[in-house]
Amino acid sequence: MEYLNKLNPIEAAHLFINKHFPNCQGALLAGSVVRGEATETSDLDIVIFDRNLLSSYRESLIKFGWDIEVFVHNLTSYKDFFESDNERARPSLPRMVSEGIVLKDEDIMNDIKKEANDLLNNGPAKWSEETIKLKRYFITDALNDFVGSSIRGEELFIANTLAELVSEFVLRTHCKWIGSSKWIVRALKHYDEDFANSFIEAFDLFYTTGNKNRIIELVNDILRPFGGQLFEGFSLGKL
Known part of the structure; x- marks a missing residue:
């Protein structure tokens, strides 16, 4: 320029x-x-x-x-x-x-x-199985909040949290570098441009129309190879 x-x-x-x-x-x-x-x-x-x-x-x-x-x-x-x-x-x-x-x-x-x-x-160090399990739980928790919420202001910020958690999960489980802000999109495109476009479209659809379905499908598709959503039986710090 x-x-x-x-x-x-x-x-x-x-x-x-x-x-x-x-x-x-x-x-x-x-x-x-x-x-x-x-x-x-x-x-x-x-x-x-x-x-x-x-x-x-x-x-x-x-x-x-x-x-x-x-x-x-x-x-x-x-x-x-x-x-x-x-x-x-x-x-x-x-x-x-x-x-x-x-x-x-x-x-x-x-x-x-x-x-x-x-x-x-x-590239960054590979995530351990324990880390993957922990991240699955956090994503599941945010997804459940997202699905259940009917208050627009809360939905917006839950969606933001989901976008960060899910983008991190995709990139780190493939041993790729992550980013924040604009670097989230850049990191996703560097990993897989087609996936990045699908990711952006799912969240854009929600932000513009309120339709949550694409985000829900996207998150479940990402978690499925790792065992899907995780809630039942998860514990942290239990002796």
Whole structure:
């Protein structure tokens, strides 16, 4: 897209780095402007690597006509974030590093990018049978609330909960990365575009018409290979 009344994002990112982090050893520009998905409200996601920092931090600024989110790390702190993102199956920083355009590199970025790419390619850890059982119960509980509710305001938020729980279940039981907000849809499409479209259509039908049937069918189809809904006999913390 054209950036009306704004500097080119790469030019703006270079100016920002030169002014605020002139002594860093590495820097990347990531996010929607790199993926070609920028909108009028997109910001610049900039990742900094500076060996002189004591700890990592994140900061939001407006510079050179752009909203800028800067993620600042030393040469080891990013590893903790990689590990944390891996554990929660939401690889925010590894994805930024993997897709990012290198703006500055003092012979460190190849190794850091390789770490990110290896993590992304390996995928998140497989869910245990106990975790799958727990998630089936939570989905069943939300689905029962959804089916039984007749209060529109409550239905809307139960549907939101179902969408998050079910999308997580589908992706994690197939050892795929998950996301939040817009990244739920992106993660589903990356996994299976046809399924993602069916998922979106089922929830869109409910939100626009109040028809719950497609969501109910979708959830039951997803749970069926894992034993279906789970309520009877479920326990948690019982000695």
